[in-house]
Amino acid sequence: MESLPERRGPSLTWIRNPSEKLLVAKAEGWNGMVSIRLEIPEDAEQIRDLLRACFPGYAEADLVEALRRDGDIVLSLVAEEKDTVLGCIVFSRLTVTGDEATFPAVALAPLAVYAEYQQQGVATRLVREAHACLAAMDERLCIVLGEPTYYGRFGYSNRRASGFTSDYQSPYLLALSFGAAPWDGRLDYPPAFRLLDGDDAPLQADHRV
Numbered sequence: 299m300e301s302l303p304e305r306r307g308p309s310l311t312w313i314r315n316p317s318e319k320l321l322v323a324k325a326e327g328w329n330g331m332v333s334i335r336l337e338i339p340e341d342a343e344q345i346r347d348l349l350r351a352c353f354p355g356y357a358e359a360d361l362v363e364a365l366r367r368d369g370d371i372v373l374s375l376v377a378e379e380k381d382t383v384l385g386c387i388v389f390s391r392l393t394v395t396g397d398e399a400t401f402p403a404v405a406l407a408p409l410a411v412y413a414e415y416q417q418q419g420v421a422t423r424l425v426r427e428a429h430a431c432l433a434a435m436d437e438r439l440c441i442v443l444g445e446p447t448y449y450g451r452f453g454y455s456n457r458r459a460s461g462f463t464s465d466y467q468s469p470y471l472l473a474l475s476f477g478a479a480p481w482d483g484r485l486d487y488p489p490a491f492r493l494l495d496g497d498d499a500p501l502q503a504d505h506r507v
């Protein structure tokens with residue numbers, strides 16, 4: 299039997315099955331109370347509450363709902379404790395348009411953890427678990443507009459992103475690749491990002507983590 303793509307995260311092993319659906323094969327080696335899992339439809343309201351609490355205004359909460367409605371979410375994970383969502387991370391489809399071809403990449407936004415659960419490594423686990431999952435899905439390029447000192451610890455760099463054309467090109471535009479992926483081209487974000495042009499829009503060139 300053909301072996302399946304498999305990637306290990308901090309506490310889960312992500313396997314892509316032949317129908318392209320993701321399966322979490324193992325959830326061992328983590329004894330803490332906070333678990334990480336794929337978002338399910340019932341999480342939507344708790345995710346909205348989380349994003350309202352972690353960011354000023356409605357922009358991030360509206361963004362995630364619009365991405366979900368448009369079918370542009372590639373991966374969404376939640377951290378939960380006792381059926382309560384306390385953190386989330388969302389990756390949506392972003393296209394790199396070059397002179398001759400387009401390349402499917404993903405945009406990381408948003409990442410959030412309730413204040414009372416911060417500084418305990420929850421976001422770190424969400425990011426690392428998501429990267430393992432994305433690699434198992436054969437995603438190769440992640441883009442984020444964030445704080446280099448924070449995202450740098452996961453391998454994101456402005457150097458990797460500096461060749462892309464984007465309205466958000468700045469020292470805070472960061473990229474991470476898992477494999478062969480373009481170094482230049484235009485970054486086309488999903489339409490949901492264009493709906494958000496207010497002062498509290500999540501993507502601004504001076505945006506921090």
Ligand SMILES: CC(C)(COP(=O)(O)OP(=O)(O)OC[C@H]1O[C@@H](n2cnc3c(N)ncnc32)[C@H](O)[C@@H]1OP(=O)(O)O)[C@@H](O)C(=O)NCCC(=O)NCCS
Binds near residue numbers: 408418420445447
């Ligand atoms: C950013 C955030 C997700 C981190 O969550 P967390 O679970 O506390 O993160 P971790 O425990 O894994 O990591 C904590 C580390 O992140 C660092 N960090 C947190 N916010 C930071 C920021 N804005 N800039 C730089 N570093 C930051 C902390 O200093 C800490 O560093 P240390 O490990 O050297 O002590 C959380 O603070 C949050 O939800 N903030 C509000 C929403 C937000 O800004 N999201 C990111 C933009 S989409």
